[in-house]
Structure formats: structure tokens, C-alpha cells
Amino acid sequence: MDFIPDQPGDRPDPVLFTDPQPDLNYSNLVPVSGLFDRNQYNEGDTFPPYDNTIGLAEYSNANFLTEDTMWDYQHPSLADTNYDRIDWLNPEPVDAEDGKIDNRIYIKYKDGIGEQIDHLAAIKYWAYQLNFYYTPEIHYAFLLDKKCWKDYADKLIPRAVGYSAGLLDYFFRGKIDLVPDEDNGCGYVIENQTEEDMDGTFELYYDNTDDERIQIISGDFPFEAVIPGNNNNGSVNFTPPNNAKEPGNYILVFRGKLGNEESAVVGSVYSTGTIEITPPDRYVYAILDMSGQSLPGQFTEIKLKLKNTASNNKEMEGGKLIAIARYYKPKDNNFDPSQQAPFPEYMEDEYSCSISAENTSPPPGRDDFTEYAFDFTDNPIPTNVTDLILQIVYRGKLGDEDGVAVGMIDLFEPDHIAIWNNTDYFCNDGTLIRSNYDNDLDGDGQGDVYCSPTHASESMVSFSKEPFPAGVPQTDYALELDRIEAGEFKKIVILQDRETYYYSATYQCEDPDPEDSFYIWDHLVVIGKCDVVMNHGDVRFTPRAFRDTLTQNGLTGYIFQIGICCDGYDWSSEANLP
Numbered sequence: 001m002d003f004i005p006d007q008p009g010d011r012p013d014p015v016l017f018t019d020p021q022p023d024l025n026y027s028n029l030v031p032v033s034g035l036f037d038r039n040q041y042n043e044g045d046t047f048p049p050y051d052n053t054i055g056l057a058e059y060s061n062a063n064f065l066t067e068d069t070m071w072d073y074q075h076p077s078l079a080d081t082n083y084d085r086i087d088w089l090n091p092e093p094v095d096a097e098d099g100k101i102d103n104r105i106y107i108k109y110k111d112g113i114g115e116q117i118d119h120l121a122a123i124k125y126w127a128y129q130l131n132f133y134y135t136p137e138i139h140y141a142f143l144l145d146k147k148c149w150k151d152y153a154d155k156l157i158p159r160a161v162g163y164s165a166g167l168l169d170y171f172f173r174g175k176i177d178l179v180p181d182e183d184n185g186c187g188y189v190i191e192n193q194t195e196e197d198m199d200g201t202f203e204l205y206y207d208n209t210d211d212e213r214i215q216i217i218s219g220d221f222p223f224e225a226v227i228p229g230n231n232n233n234g235s236v237n238f239t240p241p242n243n244a245k246e247p248g249n250y251i252l253v254f255r256g257k258l259g260n261e262e263s264a265v266v267g268s269v270y271s272t273g274t275i276e277i278t279p280p281d282r283y284v285y286a287i288l289d290m291s292g293q294s295l296p297g298q299f300t301e302i303k304l305k306l307k308n309t310a311s312n313n314k315e316m317e318g319g320k321l322i323a324i325a326r327y328y329k330p331k332d333n334n335f336d337p338s339q340q341a342p343f344p345e346y347m348e349d350e351y352s353c354s355i356s357a358e359n360t361s362p363p364p365g366r367d368d369f370t371e372y373a374f375d376f377t378d379n380p381i382p383t384n385v386t387d388l389i390l391q392i393v394y395r396g397k398l399g400d401e402d403g404v405a406v407g408m409i410d411l412f413e414p415d416h417i418a419i420w421n422n423t424d425y426f427c428n429d430g431t432l433i434r435s436n437y438d439n440d441l442d443g444d445g446q447g448d449v450y451c452s453p454t455h456a457s458e459s460m461v462s463f464s465k466e467p468f469p470a471g472v473p474q475t476d477y478a479l480e481l482d483r484i485e486a487g488e489f490k491k492i493v494i495l496q497d498r499e500t501y502y503y504s505a506t507y508q509c510e511d512p513d514p515e516d517s518f519y520i521w522d523h524l525v526v527i528g529k530c531d532v533v534m535n536h537g538d539v540r541f542t543p544r545a546f547r548d549t550l551t552q553n554g555l556t557g558y559i560f561q562i563g564i565c566c567d568g569y570d571w572s573s574e575a576n577l578p
Helices: 031-035 056-063 127-133 136-140 146-171
Strands: 092-095 101-104 121-123 176-180 188-192 198-207 213-215 223-227 250-258 261-270 273-278 286-289 301-308 316-328 352-355 370-375 386-398 401-410 415-421 425-428 431-434 456-464 479-481 489-495 500-509 523-531 547-552 555-560 562-565
Touching: 031 146, 056 146, 092 146, 121 146, 127 136, 176 198, 176 250, 176 261, 176 401, 188 223, 273 386, 286 301, 286 479, 301 316, 301 386, 301 401, 316 370, 415 456, 456 489, 479 489
Parallel strands: 273 401
Antiparallel strands: 092 101, 176 188, 198 213, 198 223, 198 250, 250 261, 273 301, 286 489, 301 370, 316 352, 316 386, 386 401, 415 489, 415 562, 425 431, 425 555, 456 479, 456 500, 500 523, 547 555
């Protein structure tokens, strides 16, 4: 057999499934019945087409003979062949069973009728006499030999293979995919990549670190929807599991009606490359000076480090990088999480998202982390949000194919930090006193103590995941603040990813008044630790107060100095002083 695959007619036309046209007596048959019999060839009909719009049974019944039913059906008939125009003088040589060469006459279809089979049937030795006398017994004067079977096989086997493949394609025709929703900048979309509508339930699964397959029941999953053919649904969201064996890999399952078929099941593995995310060199992902600003502030830039951790050593080449931030916004836009814990009743029920501009830098490599900055100017991230998740999406060349790689990190809620200067206060026996020349603490009518308020001309703040050495000024600071007057505070907001992190604030004061003999310091380095306690975005820190002891006129008290407090208290109010 000279088998040439994928010839015209080998593969069934999709119309066999979408428009099967079953016999009215069997109208309850499933659409796949059209693969075998589409009612294009019935008793009394003319010769059916031999293309791929008829069922396999129709095709074989009309075009081919069998030894036990030869000429018993409407087609093939002798009238369909060149029987009445046989060239008896030009037989074909054939290998006989006795090893000799015999001569044999074959018939075939007339031009334009049926499949073009050169050896439809062989004529037996005594057929010439029957033909000459036109006797009815001529029907018995034919046989099928090796040349006939070869021609039959050349036609039937490729079509049988093609129809079998079409049957498998039919049962596995459903194609769905889960892809990042770059248009809305948040969540995912489900793409129906078939021509038929999907009407049913969509479920999402993942494999955890214990090799257990777990259904994700969060956000929009599971959900019911109708997704038209070659279309997608609106954006869907879910909370990524924190115990996934392979982060970013999910199994999407559809159950329902696919086209005309009920109880269909379609599955797809959403497998991405992976990107590892770590903090940038200066530790904080974003920092904002909100001194004198009202809520909500806005982060317009995120910095971080990335490394390609895709499996099978797949390299990234070209493509594009974007960052997507997902979070809950407060119902009241002026809600201040530094003054009140952002419990769920204060926050919106649906996620909001911000999407960055495309980063045109080369994609991350596999050997080292590379620092990137993502611009959110056109779609900034508010500072009064909770449940902040940052996702990095790469689309481009991944190994030898176009692919997607995703990195994700759950950041803590924006941390509101106060940096204050309370050198204008004196504490005596638990009583807070604003320092001036007339302070009479012993009641003798004379001023007893005066502490000169000090102004910070420079304030540099650094953050780290590791403790800072005591008293050592840092040079790689995250933010430099303007002058802080006595009695003034500054407010900054940062994004970071740890339950505990460390800070170092370096202050340089202005030259003191030479007449002031109680000037305390001209340079100060304050270090400390921030501990985060989470309760749906409830961020609190251990406050730190920094004081020096002052003894004057026999009275001992404490002078409040410049410090940093990570609980967001308003240090401009006396009631909030430690």
C-alpha cells in the first residue's frame, strides 16, 4: 500500500459533528453519529459525494464491494462502471498463486462517478462468454484480488485513520486556557479556544507540596458561565495558594454543555514559567513622603529584584515585563489605616488592581537577581489598601517557544511611619512640659529648667531585613527628608514583605545657639526594629521613644529627642506622646 496521509477526504469535515442530520427515527443520537452516517446517501439516492462531508459507513457502502454482497446494493452497480466498454484485448499481468504470470481484466468507475479506483473488481476467466450472451449470471463473474484490495486499502485505510483521529479530536476538541488579564490589569481571563459555546461550571485545581490535588474555592472559583466559541469571559480572580508545589501552575476544568453535547468535560493545565521576586537593594519596594499630604497617597513606582526560575533551564529572550498590583480599597477613600485597623467591614468586597507601564529592560536571567523599576504613574497604588499582592508577568520567548512566566509576592499592607522631633518637650515626674525659660517646677517663682529645641537640617532613613550596627550612620538610605523643626513630625509610607524589619534614621542638627548651655546633641543615629502583627491588614508596630536624662537645679527629667515611630501616631498632639 502506498499510504499518503492527510489527503482530501481523509479527515472528516466539522459539519459531521455540528450538523450530523441523523435519521428522524434516531433523532436522539449524539452528534458524533454523523461521523458514521449523515443521511447523505439513502435508498433510491444518486451516487453520494466522495468528499469528507459524508459518514464513513456511507462512503464505504457506496464506493466499495465485498465478496459476499457483490452487486446486491444500489451502488456500486455495473452501470456505474466501464463494464460495457471493457478493452478485452489489453489485460493486465498479475502474479498468480502458482507463481506464474496471468493476464486479468479489471473494471473501474466511469469518469465522474465514485472514487477513482482503477481495480474495482477483477473479471473471472469465463466472464467473457457471459458478457457476450448478456446473461444474468454475469453478477457472479467477478472477484476481488490483491490489486483490488490494495486499491481499496489505499482509499479506506487513510480515511479510517483520519476519521478515527477526527473522533479523538471530537472527544478532546474542547480547549480552554487561563491567561493573565492584561487589559484590566487584574486577575485572569478564561479563553474558549473552540468554535462551540461552553455552558457550564469552571473549576480550578492545584497540586500542593504534599502532592495532593486541591480545588481552589476562593474569589470567583468555582463559577458558572456561558463563554461563546472563540471568545473569553470577563476577568476572574482567586487567592493564589501559599502551599503550591509549583507556584503559578493550575488545572482548569470545565463541566457542562459543549456545543450540542451535554455532560462534556474539558481540562487544561495552565503552566507558566516562574520568576522569583526579592526586595531591591534598599529593601523597601516603594517609599513615599506623605508629610503634609492628605489620604490617600499614591505609590507611582515599585522597585524589586527578579530572577528567571523557569523549569528546564528555559531562557527568556525579548518579550515584555509588566507589574500588576491587586488589593482591597477602603469604602471611604479618606480612610486612614494608620489611625484605625482596616478590618474587612471598612474595605470593598471586590479586588481592585493597578497595572504598570511596560518595562523595556532585558528580561531577568537565571544566574543572578536583577533590579527593576516599574512605573505606575498612570495607574497608581493607593497607600490605604489591604491584602496587597504584587504579580510580575513576562510574555515573550521562553526557551524555544513563546510563553508566559509569572512571579508573585504577598506584600504587607502599606506601613505608615512617623518621624518626629519632640525636643521642645521636657518630662518631669511623668508630667509633660513644653520647654521655656519660665518653667517653675519647684514653685519658688523662679524658672528652673530650659531645654533648647533642636532642629534637624538633614534626616536620612534606611531599612533592612537585617539589624543595623548601633551608632553607625548608613549611606545607602531609602529616603532623605527635609528640615524637621522642633514640634514637627514627618509621615512616610513604605511597602515591604517581612513580619520583622529594621530601620536606621540618621539626623544632623543645625548649629546650636552658642548662648544655650543645655544644647544636647548635634548628630544622632537612631536604630530599631518594627514588628508587624496582621489581622486582615491590621498593621501595628512597636513604638520607640528616644530620651536623654537632664539634671538641672537639682531636678532630674527627660528630654525627648528626634525619633522614629512605626505605628503612625500623630506626634504633633501632646496626648500621643509616650
